Amino acid sequence: xxxxxxxxxxxxxxxxxLKKKNQQLExxxxxxxxxxxxxxxxxxxxxxxxxxxxxxxxxxxxxxxAFKLCGYSKDELIGMNIGELFSVTEKExxxxxxxxxxxxxxxxxxxxxxxxxxxxxxxxxxSSILPDGTFHSVMRDISERKKIEDAxxxxxxxxxxxxxxxxxxxNINRLDDGVYLEINQGFTNITGWxxxxxxxxxxxxxxxxxWYHKKDRDALVELLRRDGEVSGxxxxxxxxxGRIIYGMMSARVIDLNGELCLLNITRDITEQIEAQxxxxxxxxQMLQAQKLESLGVLAGGIAHDFNNIxxxxxxxxxxxxxxxxxxxxxxxxLEQIKSAAAKAADLANQMLAYSGKGKFIVEPxxxxxxxxxxxxxxxxxxxxxxxxxxxLFDALPTIEADATQMRQIIMNLVINASEALGQKNGVxxxxxxxxxxNKNYLSETWLDEDLPTGHYVFMEIADNGCGIPxxxxxxxxxxxxxxxxxxxxxxxxxxxxxxxxxxxxxxxxSEPQMGSTFKVLxxxxxxxxxRIEAVDQPVEFKATGQVLLVDDEESLRSIGKAMLEExxxxxxxxxxxxxxxxxxxxxxxxxSFVLMDLTMPHMDGEEAFRELRRIDPEVQVIIxxxxxxxxxxxxxxxxxxxxxxxxxxQLQELQKAIGxxxxxxxxxxxxAPQQPDNHQN
Numbered sequence: 001x002x003x004x005x006x007x008x009x010x011x012x013x014x015x016x017x018l019k020k021k022n023q024q025l026e027x028x029x030x031x032x033x034x035x036x037x038x039x040x041x042x043x044x045x046x047x048x049x050x051x052x053x054x055x056x057x058x059x060x061x062x063x064x065x066a067f068k069l070c071g072y073s074k075d076e077l078i079g080m081n082i083g084e085l086f087s088v089t090e091k092e093x094x095x096x097x098x099x100x101x102x103x104x105x106x107x108x109x110x111x112x113x114x115x116x117x118x119x120x121x122x123x124x125x126x127s128s129i130l131p132d133g134t135f136h137s138v139m140r141d142i143s144e145r146k147k148i149e150d151a152x153x154x155x156x157x158x159x160x161x162x163x164x165x166x167x168x169x170x171n172i173n174r175l176d177d178g179v180y181l182e183i184n185q186g187f188t189n190i191t192g193w194x195x196x197x198x199x200x201x202x203x204x205x206x207x208x209x210x211w212y213h214k215k216d217r218d219a220l221v222e223l224l225r226r227d228g229e230v231s232g233x234x235x236x237x238x239x240x241x242g243r244i245i246y247g248m249m250s251a252r253v254i255d256l257n258g259e260l261c262l263l264n265i266t267r268d269i270t271e272q273i274e275a276q277x278x279x280x281x282x283x284x285q286m287l288q289a290q291k292l293e294s295l296g297v298l299a300g301g302i303a304h305d306f307n308n309i310x311x312x313x314x315x316x317x318x319x320x321x322x323x324x325x326x327x328x329x330x331x332x333x334l335e336q337i338k339s340a341a342a343k344a345a346d347l348a349n350q351m352l353a354y355s356g357k358g359k360f361i362v363e364p365x366x367x368x369x370x371x372x373x374x375x376x377x378x379x380x381x382x383x384x385x386x387x388x389x390x391x392l393f394d395a396l397p398t399i400e401a402d403a404t405q406m407r408q409i410i411m412n413l414v415i416n417a418s419e420a421l422g423q424k425n426g427v428x429x430x431x432x433x434x435x436x437x438n439k440n441y442l443s444e445t446w447l448d449e450d451l452p453t454g455h456y457v458f459m460e461i462a463d464n465g466c467g468i469p470x471x472x473x474x475x476x477x478x479x480x481x482x483x484x485x486x487x488x489x490x491x492x493x494x495x496x497x498x499x500x501x502x503x504x505x506x507x508x509x510s511e512p513q514m515g516s517t518f519k520v521l522x523x524x525x526x527x528x529x530x531r532i533e534a535v536d537q538p539v540e541f542k543a544t545g546q547v548l549l550v551d552d553e554e555s556l557r558s559i560g561k562a563m564l565e566e567x568x569x570x571x572x573x574x575x576x577x578x579x580x581x582x583x584x585x586x587x588x589x590x591x592s593f594v595l596m597d598l599t600m601p602h603m604d605g606e607e608a609f610r611e612l613r614r615i616d617p618e619v620q621v622i623i624x625x626x627x628x629x630x631x632x633x634x635x636x637x638x639x640x641x642x643x644x645x646x647x648x649x650q651l652q653e654l655q656k657a658i659g660x661x662x663x664x665x666x667x668x669x670x671x672a673p674q675q676p677d678n679h680q681n
Contacts, residue, residue, distance in 0.1 A: 043063050044063050044064055045063075045064065046063055046065055047065060047140075048065060048138050048139060048140045049062070049063065049065045049066035049068075049069040049070070049123075049138070049139040049140075049141075050062065050063045050065070050066060050136065050137070050138050050139075051066055051082060051136065051137045051138075051139070052134060052135075052136050053082055053134060053135050053136070053137070054133075054134055054135075055102075055133045055134065055135070056081070057081050057082050057083060057096070057098065057135075058079060058080070058081050058082075059077055059078055059079065059080050059081070059082055060078065060079075060134070061078070062074070062077055062078065066139070069113070069115075069121070069123070069139060069141060070085060070113065070115055070116060071115040071116035071117055072116050076116070082096070082137065083096055085113050085114060086111060086112070086113060086114060087112070087114050087120075090111055090112050090114070094109050094110070094111050098135075101127060101128065101129045101135055102129060104129065105128075106126065106127070106128040107125075107126075107127045107128070108124070108125070108126050108127075109124075109125050110122065110123070110124050110125070110142065111123055111125055113139065121141055121143050122141070122142050122143045122145075122146045123139045123140060123141060123142060124139070124140045124142050125137055125138070125139050126138045126139075126140075163182075163184050164184050164185060165184075165185070166184060166186050166265075167186050167189070168186050168265050168266060168267045168268075169183075169184070169186045169187035169189075169190045169191065169247070169264075169265070169266040169267075169268070170183070170184040170186060170187060170263075170264065170265050170266075171183040171184070171187050171198075171263075171264050171266075172254070172256065172261050172262065172263055172264075173202075173203060173261060173262050173264070174259065174260070174261055174262075175221065175224070175253060175260040175261055175262055176260070177202050177204075178202040178203040178204050178217065179200065179201065179202045180198045180199050180200065180201060180202075180203065181199070181256070181261065182199070183195055183198055183199065187266075190239070190245070190247075190266070190268050191210060191237070191239050191240060192239045192240030192241055193208065193210075193240050203217065204217065209238055210237055210238060211235070211237060211238075212235070212236035212237055212238050212244060213235070213236060216235040216236070217235075220233055220235070220249065220251060221262075224251060224252070224253050224262065225253075228252060228253050229251070229252040229253070230249070230250065230251050230252070231249075231250040231251075232248060232249075232250070233248070233249040233250075233251065234246060234247070234248050234249070234269070235247055235249065237266075245268055245270045246268070246269050246270045246272075246273040247266040247267065247268060247269065248266070248267045248269045249264055249265065249266045249267075250264075250265045251263065251264045251265070278443070281443070282443075305626070306344070306626070307345065307626035307646075307647040307648050308553055308556060308626060308647060308648075310341050310344055310345050310647075310648040311556055311559065311560075311647045311648035311649070312555045312556060312558075312559050313337065313341045313648070314338065314341045314342075314345070314648045314649075314650060315559035315560070315562070315563055315648070315650075315651075316559055316562075317334050317337050317338045317341065318338070318563070318650055318651045319559075319562055319563065319566060319651075320334050321334050321335075321338070322566065322651075341648070345648055361402055361403070361404075362400055362401060362402055363400070363401075363402075363403070363529075364398040364399070364400055364525055364527035364528060364529040365398055365399055365400070365401050365403055365406060365529050366396060366398050366529040367396060367399065367406065367432050367457060367459055368392045368393070368396050368432055369529065370403065370406055370407065370410070371390065371392065371410060371430060371432070371459075372392075374407060374410060374411070375388075375390075377411075378410070378411070378414050381411065381414065381415055381418070382414060382415065382417075382418035382428065383418045383419075383421060383423075385421065385423065385424065385425045385426065386417075386418050386421050386425075386426050386427070386428055386463075387425075387426075387427050387428070388414070388427075388428050388429075388430065389427055389428070389429045389430070390429075390430050390431075391429065391430070391431040391432075392430075392431070392432045393431075393432050393433040393434065395434075396432055396433070396434060396457060397434055397455070397457055397524040397525060397526070398457075398524070398525045398526075398527055398528065398529045399457050399502075399522040399523065399524065399525055400502075400523075400525045400527065401502050401522060402502075405498045405501070405502070406498075408494060408495075408498060409459075409495050409498055409499070409520060410430075410459075410461070412492065412494060412495050413461040413495060413518050413520075414428060414430070414461060416492065416518075417461055417462070417463035417465065417516070418463075419465075420463050420465030420466050420467070420515070420516060421463055421464075421465040421466075422465065422466060424465075426463060426464050426465055427463070427464060428461065428462070428463050429460070429461070429462045429463075430459070430460070430461055431459070431460040431461075431462070432457070432458065432459050432460075433457075433458055433460075434455060434456065434457050434458065434524060435455070435456060435458060436453075436454070436455055436456075437451075437453065437454065437455075437456045437521065438453050439453055442505060444507070445505035445506060445507050445521070446477065446496065446499075446505060446506040446507070446508070451503065451505055452523075454523065454524070455523075455524040456504075456505075456521040456522060456523055456524055457521070457522050457523075457524050458519055458520065458521045458522075459519070459520045460517055460518070460519045460520075461517070461518050461520075462515060462516065462517035462518075463515050463516055463517075464514070464515040465515050465516065466512070466513065466515075467510045467511050467512040467513055467514050467515055467516055468508075468510040468512070468516055469512055470512075473508060473510060476492050476508070477492050477493055477495075477496040477506075478493065495518075495520075499520055499522075502522055503522075503523060504520060504521050504522040504523070505520075505521045506518060506519065506520055506521070507519040507521070543567050543568030543569050544568075544569075544592060545569070545570070545590065545591065545592030546569065546570040546571070546572055546587065546590045546591050546592060547564050547569045547570070547571050547572070547591070547592060547593060547594070547595055548572050548573075548574060548580060548583055548584060548587070548591050548593075548594045548595070548596075549561055549564065549571055549572070549573045549574070549595050549596075550573075550574045550575075550576070550577070550579070550580040550594065550595070550596040550597060550600070550605070550608070551573075551575075551596075551597040551600070551624070552575055552576055552597065552599075552600040552601055553597075554575075556597070557573045557575070560573075560595065561573055563651055563654055564595070564654075566651065567651070567654070567655060567658070569592075570590075572587060572591070576600050576601060576602045576603055576608075577600060577602060577603025577604060577605070577607060577608030577611070578602055578603050580594065580596065580608050580612070581603075581608065581611050581612065581615070584612060584615065584616070584619070585615060588615070588616060592620070592662075593619075593620035593621065593622060593642065593658070593661060594612065594619060594620065594621045594622070595622050595624060595645070596608060596609070596621060596622070596623060596624065597623075597624050597625070598623050598624065598625040598632060599625065599626075605623055605625075606635060606636070609621055609623070609636065609639070609641070610639075613639065613640060617640070620642040620661050621641060621642050621643075622642055622643040622644065622645055622657055622658070622661065623636065623641060623643075623644055623645070624644075624645045624646075624647055624649075625644075625646065625647060626646070626647045626648075632644055642660075642661045643657045643658075643660055643661055644657070645657045
């Protein structure tokens with residue numbers, strides 16, 4: 001029975017197990033079918049184009065993205081050989097390597113796929129073969145990436161080209177230590193350093209020493225750390241050959257392989273800066289010239305009026321001296337008055353010199369002769385601790401100048417040098433020479449009023465004294481400016497005015513505690529110098545006839561009349577040009593000559609002179625003025641002016657001016673006005 005049960009049970013068990021295995025197989029098939037469907041959905045909706053082909057390369061299946069990428073429909077694409085998607089040229093450039101696929105390799109390549117509409121698209125193609133001999137290829141549209149890469153490459157090429165070919169100095173250096181990593185040709189051209197000499201070295205190293213002021217780089221770095229970018233930063237640099245240049249920088253911080261670096265672009269603006277400096281200097285010179293002109297007009301006007309006042313003082317003083325006995329107790333007082341008036345007249349003359357209107361007699365002069373003649377007076381005019389050395393150029397050309405004014409320049413500059421030495425021993429050197437001066441050289445001088453290029457005679461007066469502080473140099477020629485304890489501050493102003501009046505220029509070199517050099521330049525002349533007479537000999541004459549004295553100042557008419565009468569003339573006075581014309585027409589036969597002021601109201605001396613010449617072409621007129629002879633006589637050039645007399649004048653100067661226009665015999669003592677011998681001046 002039991003054996004029978006066992007026999008029946010075994011088939012049942014096998015049926016149950018077989019059924020269970022069948023269920024498991026069905027489940028596995030269901031899962032496989034489900035997975036296959038999911039993979040199919042994934043492939044169908046993949047963004048990349050997926051192709052399946054037979055061993056001959058014919059497409060047997062493709063997804064939706066493949067149709068979209070190629071532009072073909074499913075019916076058109078299925079059965080097409082995959083090689084038809086690429087042009088002959090493209091297949092030659094990047095072959096389809098079926099040989100590598102059959103060898104079991106995966107082929108990855110970038111190609112240009114030709115669409116149905118014959119346009120091309122850049123793709124990345126990944127192909128491999130399946131165990132059953134079929135292949136599959138995945139294609140990805142990389143056209144946008146290619147555009148970006150091309151744009152980036154183009155940008156890099158442009159940057160590289162700009163970096164290499166830019167005339168500006170471009171460099172990349174480390175932020176912390178300034179070590180150069182890369183430079184361009186512009187950097188080499190501007191600085192003079194080669195790439196081999198610079199790369200790997202710091203701009204701050206003593207070997208290069210490119211930054212003229214190292215603090216400028218510190219300032220640049222500080223700005224970059226704060227802002228990240230800087231433009232318009234101006235600094236001074238030093239080239240390999242020691243030339244100083246100005247650079248305008250644009251810089252920014254960049255990350256180079258994880259290291260902070262500076263990208264610098266520097267433009268050489270040296271010429272622009274120099275042009276700006278030159279323009280600024282020209283503007284300063286123009287302002288200085290305008291200031292000199294306005295102050296000169298003021299100084300000239302004051303000096304003119306001052307001279308009129310001094311005329312009365314000196315004239316009355318001289319008359320008083322002639323009319324009192326030598327033993328009179330008033331004589332020393334008169335001497336003091338005359339001496340003080342002479343100093344005041346000298347001050348007025350310096351004011352005229354500053355105005356550039358102080359020349360009197362222009363003639364060819366040799367500065368060497370003038371300096372040699374002044375040796376003795378220069379020696380006694382300076383400190384006993386100062387010595388004078390002379391270095392005079394033998395073949396010195398002449399200059400056209402007024403001897404008195406040149407003496408004043410020499411004396412003022414030598415005294416100024418002596419005062420700069422103070423109480424210490426020192427040397428004052430006087431040097432003369434000649435040089436050719438171009439526009440650039442003359443533009444760096446005082447009084448560069450468009451002076452012409454050419455040969456100039458120079459005189460240098462130098463000392464090894466205290467020197468002049470840099471901030472004071474611009475003021476040394478200002479009137480009434482002085483850094484000394486005593487002095488009127490007109491000496492240097494007078495020098496400037498005289499040089500200006502002679503179309504010259506001045507160069508000043510000075511360093512504190514090292515000394516100063518004043519170099520005065522005058523245009524060279526080809527005329528031959530005559531011997532300079534330092535003192536005029538008195539002129540005597542026989543006083544005859546009547547004089548018409550014309551002046552709007554009553555005090556000057558009074559003293560002038562007294563001085564003329566002292567010389568033996570009869571005097572007729574007039575207060576202006578109108579009165580002078582009326583009196584001359586009335587007394588024409590008795591009047592020997594006319595002594596007339598230039599500046600008068602109603603009708604001035606120049607207009608009155610023209611009218612007098614119209615009345616009598618032979619009239620003898622001496623013009624008086626507080627201004628200088630050159631300015632006055634130029635206004636009367638070729639018009640028959642008999643003479644000029646500068647105010648304030650002394651009796652001897654009046655006598656000399658009259659003597660030049662009279663043809664009388666020399667004055668005999670018996671014919672002179674009867675005066676005691678001890679009354680003569």
